[in-house]
């Protein structure tokens with residue numbers, strides 16, 4: 001069934017849509033993979049959208065804690081339906097279509113991300129990719145039915161990129177047939193795992209495996225971290241939320257610290273390596289990097305994620321550009337739609353074509369991934385290095401290009417694009433993180449470079465190379481290729497473009513009308529029309545954007561959203577009437593002035609006494625009249641050290657409370673001047689990473705511990721939503 005026409009659609013948008021030269025339903029089918037798939041997708045989408053609770057207050061107006069609780073409430077409703085749908089599916093293809101539809105609806109349903117993202121995106125794939133058959137049979141049903149909630153904790157405070165440098169240890173104890181997990185240093189604290197802070201009760205932990213006194217490198221373990229009934233963290237673990245971040249606010253990214261935490265032997269995920277009861281290590285994998293498999297899978301997935309996110313951003317920007325009128329070009333004529341400006345089209349059309357490039361390449365990459373996986377099942381890992389190189393560079397390029405393109409879309413929407421309600425800031429915050437996680441941009445490009453250099457060596461030796469890199473051997477292409485990073489990117493962009501071209505031509509080469517074939521060549525138009533017509537229902541709930549709604553009622557929606565803000569629920573905020581007048585003494589800035597004054601007074605008097613004693617010595621050393629040349633920093637250091645030591649001497653006979661106060665003054669004085677004059681950048685930069693003393697990990701952990709979600713061991717949403725859901729009582 002096609003979408004029903006919507007009343008009150010903006011006239012400019014209607015006019016643009018009337019220019020469509022082909023059957024949009026045909027294109028929708030093409031993109032979905034066939035008529036039946038379109039129908040099934042719409043059926044699921046409609047069912048989900050009808051049954052899920054919506055936000056009462058806009059998500060962006062909630063506090064961090066409320067945002068999280070709201071995300072749990074919505075996730076549980078979505079998961080309930082999802083689990084039921086998944087249980088009805090029998091074929092692998094149906095399951096993958098369904099998973100994709102659920103992921104897309106979930107994307108539309110949350111302004112940010114669900115706390116279950118890692119459960120679906122990495123926990124389940126790691127069970128599939130890293131567990132023995134026996135382990136899969138045990139863990140997979142529990143995870144699929146959400147009887148357990150998991151995440152993936154690889155990154156630590158000290159290491160993310162360099163996996164071999166991870167410090168968490170898993171030491172096998174053959175007496176008890178257990179592994180003992182430890183975080184030997186602060187920098188070994190697990191950091192970042194999504195859903196770990198408050199939601200997950202299980203976690204995949206990547207740790208250095210020790211048995212019989214030898215280290216066998218990093219291995220994945222599946223670990224229960226919270227009590228299944230009370231949700232309290234288990235003894236031997238410190239777990240919490242890492243604190244506010246640019247995006248991912250509702251993903252409760254967490255930290256995890258182990259103190260002699262014991263787990264059974266079969267917690268080791270044993271597809272690629274085993275530890276026998278007596279502690280003997282047995283390697284099964286044919287390739288040493290197979291434990292990195294989940295990362296490859298997610299990198300592949302991210303290409304289509306980027307296509308989808310950019311498609312949303314550019315749809316918002318294009319629709320808004322059709323509705324928005326600005327500037328008087330000719331006197332007494334209507335202001336033009338901003339879409340008609342060539343410069344505006346430049347911003348938008350590049351993004352549109354990029355979406356298609358990503359999507360077609362992603363389809364191809366996913367197929368390649370499955371082919372390589374199938375070969376590996378039969379023990380053939382030959383294609384793995386190339387898959388790693390390809391997924392690395394395509395992930396790096398598409399995440400980077402996508403965030404840049406979303407910024408362009410935001411620019412294309414002018415001031416209103418900066419509103420959270422336009423959804424462009426959230427889309428940007430989400431996609432810019434993807435450039436870093438699952439392998440940093442530069443690092444992944446370097447991995448690809450490593451592969452290319454090795455291939456180049458083979459080419460130079462006259463050896464055969466795979467078709468994907470065969471262009472390296474073709475003389476005429478050497479001009480496009482040089483050893484600079486830009487050269488490598490160019491070469492791989494050419495490959496991506498090649499794939500894109502071949503795939504798009506292949507996709508439209510049969511069954512399609514001439515009109516569609518023509519339009520496929522005009523990617524920009526295609527993209528606009530596809531997204532305009534493909535969606536079911538009110539596109540606002542899918543795009544979650546005031547600017548990009550299907551009906552183009554941009555100003556109405558901006559005003560409606562503004563009126564929903566809690567600050568607008570009362571004409572005059574109570575702080576206007578009720579806030580008691582503070583004593584000026586209560587202002588921190590005032591205390592700052594006063595206390596520093598007091599501390600300085602003590603400092604000067606102590607130093608004056610000391611200075612008198614050594615004046616003769618100082619002047620004889622520096623020469624009379626030259627003392628004014630003492631650098632300020634030296635003088636400052638003198639004041640500090642003298643104040644400190646002299647105060648200590650003179651306070652020893654005083655009462656304890658007075659001693660305490662005077663010592664505080666010393667500390668204050670030292671602290672103040674350290675920050676003020678000695679250039680402690682923490683104060684200036686307000687940054688845990690940029691502090692003068694370099695105590696980065698200490699500061700990150702200190703800040704995380706101050707984080708309000710960590711003030712309660714179990715969030716109330718566990719009792720309200722998660723527990724009834726896990727126990728099937730919801």
Ligand SMILES: CCCCCCC/C=C/C(=O)SCCNC(=O)CCNC(=O)[C@H](O)C(C)(C)COP(=O)(O)OP(=O)(O)OC[C@H]1O[C@@H](n2cnc3c(N)ncnc32)[C@H](O)[C@@H]1OP(=O)(O)O
Nearest residue numbers: 121154160161162163164289292295384388437438439450
């Ligand atoms: C929609 C779903 C959303 C899910 C949300 C996800 C949220 C975020 C989650 C996360 O971020 S999880 C953590 C992800 N972490 C990373 O991605 C870390 C990045 N680092 C790495 O991948 C690796 O450490 C490295 C950079 C590839 C380096 O690894 P290593 O030091 O062990 O290798 P090298 O010495 O550089 O290379 C040796 C050799 O191995 C090959 N190789 C490396 N990785 C792989 C692989 N994955 N598969 C196959 N082969 C690999 C590499 O090319 C070298 O080969 P040779 O040149 O020696 O032949």
Ligand SMILES: Cc1cc2nc3c(=O)[nH]c(=O)nc-3n(C[C@H](O)[C@H](O)[C@H](O)COP(=O)(O)OP(=O)(O)OC[C@H]3O[C@@H](n4cnc5c(N)ncnc54)[C@H](O)[C@@H]3O)c2cc1C
Nearest residue numbers: 152153154155159160161192193194433436437438439442
């Ligand atoms: C939103 C978000 C969610 C995340 N979720 C998870 C999660 O669920 N589970 C999990 O385990 N992790 C997660 N992570 C962590 C993420 O995987 C890492 O942050 C990422 O892999 C980058 O590693 P890093 O932080 O160590 O960066 P670093 O490696 O410290 O990078 C810092 C800089 O150093 C450069 N650099 C590093 N190594 C090299 C090199 N060899 N050559 C040249 N330059 C180099 C990088 O290019 C970068 O510019 C998440 C991160 C974010 C931002």
